Amino acid sequence: MKQSDFDKYEDSYVETVERSIQFSGLKHDFFQQAKQKMLRQVIYKHFRGNEKLSLLDVGCGVGSLHPYIKELVHSIVGVDISHQSIKRAKLNNSDNRYFSYDGERLPFEANKFNIVMAVCVMHHVHPDKWSFFLSEMSRVTQENGLVVVIEHNPLNPLTKFAVSRCPFDVDATLLSARRVSKL
Numbered sequence: 001m002k003q004s005d006f007d008k009y010e011d012s013y014v015e016t017v018e019r020s021i022q023f024s025g026l027k028h029d030f031f032q033q034a035k036q037k038m039l040r041q042v043i044y045k046h047f048r049g050n051e052k053l054s055l056l057d058v059g060c061g062v063g064s065l066h067p068y069i070k071e072l073v074h075s076i077v078g079v080d081i082s083h084q085s086i087k088r089a090k091l092n093n094s095d096n097r098y099f100s101y102d103g104e105r106l107p108f109e110a111n112k113f114n115i116v117m118a119v120c121v122m123h124h125v126h127p128d129k130w131s132f133f134l135s136e137m138s139r140v141t142q143e144n145g146l147v148v149v150i151e152h153n154p155l156n157p158l159t160k161f162a163v164s165r166c167p168f169d170v171d172a173t174l175l176s177a178r179r180v181s182k183l
């Protein structure tokens with residue numbers, strides 16, 4: 001992936017996703033709600049009502065998930081390799097902090113965040129870099145914190161169909177939950 005591959009979707013990210021999932025009859029909002037619900041459960045199970053949770057979203061794009069999850073945590077920081085997406089994320093979510101970076105070492109000290117997540121990002125990272133990508137997420141996560149990876153399920157034929165229709169997924173290498181856990 002080149003640094004600017006997602007820059008051109010700054011204005012059209014949600015519409016582009018919706019075109020690729022149109023056949024399902026479901027909108028982008030449906031999937032964002034589903035992610036929010038899942039995150040709510042995972043966060044509650046792990047932290048049991050700690051009100052002051054900090055969350056880092058690696059590969060946050062235009063921050064389209066952030067309005068859905070802002071009630072779940074105290075603070076949200078987003079990073080992405082797409083400068084344009086980060087500009088848009090800032091405009092869309094003025095309460096949060098956003099930074100662009102080079103996709104290698106995360107620009108944060110160790111043990112900083114309670115939750116570090118990557119949503120539909122790893123399939124854009126070259127498989128040779130998966131291990132490093134996760135070790136960086138782990139490095140900036142506090143002890144007893146949570147690293148969350150949400151990915152497209154490569155065992156679901158409908159997911160694979162949606163991915164094949166999505167122009168920015170041409171470089172995607174899907175990975176299973178088992179693979180992520182092993183890594």
Ligand SMILES: C[S@@+](CC[C@H](N)C(=O)[O-])C[C@H]1O[C@@H](n2cnc3c(N)ncnc32)[C@H](O)[C@@H]1O
Nearest residue numbers: 006059060061064080081082103119120121124
């Ligand atoms: C499909 S979008 C997902 C955006 C957001 N997580 C969401 O769910 O709406 C993938 C994002 O990953 C970013 N990305 C790709 N490789 C990355 C890397 N190595 N580090 C951080 N972000 C990366 C892209 O720029 C893009 O914004």
